[in-house]
Amino acid sequence: MTVFDGIGQIGEVNGDGPLINILGEKIALGPFERENAPDLHLWLNDYAVMRMLDFLPGPRTHERAESPWDGLLAAEDNVAFGIYERAGWKLIGFSVLLYVDHINRSAEFGIAIGDVAAQGKGYGTEATVLTLDHGFTALGITNIMLRVFEYNRVGLHIYEKLGFRKIGTRRKSKMMGGKLWDTIYMEMLADEFESPVLRKILSPQASL
Numbered sequence: 001m002t003v004f005d006g007i008g009q010i011g012e013v014n015g016d017g018p019l020i021n022i023l024g025e026k027i028a029l030g031p032f033e034r035e036n037a038p039d040l041h042l043w044l045n046d047y048a049v050m051r052m053l054d055f056l057p058g059p060r061t062h063e064r065a066e067s068p069w070d071g072l073l074a075a076e077d078n079v080a081f082g083i084y085e086r087a088g089w090k091l092i093g094f095s096v097l098l099y100v101d102h103i104n105r106s107a108e109f110g111i112a113i114g115d116v117a118a119q120g121k122g123y124g125t126e127a128t129v130l131t132l133d134h135g136f137t138a139l140g141i142t143n144i145m146l147r148v149f150e151y152n153r154v155g156l157h158i159y160e161k162l163g164f165r166k167i168g169t170r171r172k173s174k175m176m177g178g179k180l181w182d183t184i185y186m187e188m189l190a191d192e193f194e195s196p197v198l199r200k201i202l203s204p205q206a207s208l
């Protein structure tokens with residue numbers, strides 16, 4: 001595995017592992033590659049995952065699962081990370097910063113731990129923090145917002161715990177299980193975030 005080891009150098013740790021950009025404690029983030037599409041195909045056929053995302057639950061062919069991803073990867077204003085479990089280096093999900101606007105310094109966050117067996121182990125919380133670290137610290141974004149459906153209790157819990165603030169509610173804007181639900185909008189500002197990893201790597205003094 002090729003990994004940036006925390007002081008900006010690249011270290012060879014294990015020849016078979018994935019390429020890693022940001023090393024966390026329990027998970028790590030690396031580029032979400034086109035070759036990861038088969039995993040995405042699995043996750044986007046899981047009703048338990050899809051009901052929390054902007055997808056209609058149901059059967060998705062390879063083409064339908066991969067086509068939104070092609071657009072996502074191709075768009076220069078999007079950032080997409082694969083989330084790897086450090087114990088075994090399995091790809092368990094993805095996190096994104098969408099609509100990265102370098103003039104207004106804003107972006108929208110999204111995440112899915114698509115491997116349901118990997119949920120509830122603290123991975124989503126840590127992946128959120130590391131993705132925010134990329135947005136705020138590496139890209140210099142000031143405002144990161146997200147949307148979460150009102151029935152996503154776990155999502156709401158971790159976003160509130162990490163310091164996202166609710167900025168509004170779009171009422172009855174998500175159909176799920178035969179009922180319309182609210183969409184909650186939340187945001188975080190850069191000065192409300194403490195960088196866990198990248199500040200010390202990106203500091204101009206890091207190589208001195």
Ligand SMILES: CC(C)(COP(=O)(O)OP(=O)(O)OC[C@H]1O[C@@H](n2cnc3c(N)ncnc32)[C@H](O)[C@@H]1OP(=O)(O)O)[C@@H](O)C(=O)NCCC(=O)NCCS
Pocket residue numbers: 048049052053093111112113114118119120121122123124125126147148149152153154155157158161
């Ligand atoms: C939402 C998601 C990213 C969270 O990641 P995760 O790895 O499962 O979550 P974590 O293990 O990091 O944290 C779960 C937290 O929710 C809490 N929790 C669990 N069940 C809960 C419930 N019913 N109500 C409120 N909180 C709950 C846990 O106690 C834990 O909090 P704690 O660390 O303070 O104890 C992940 O579950 C996921 O991808 N879900 C499907 C897609 C999705 O919802 N994406 C987000 C769309 S906005």
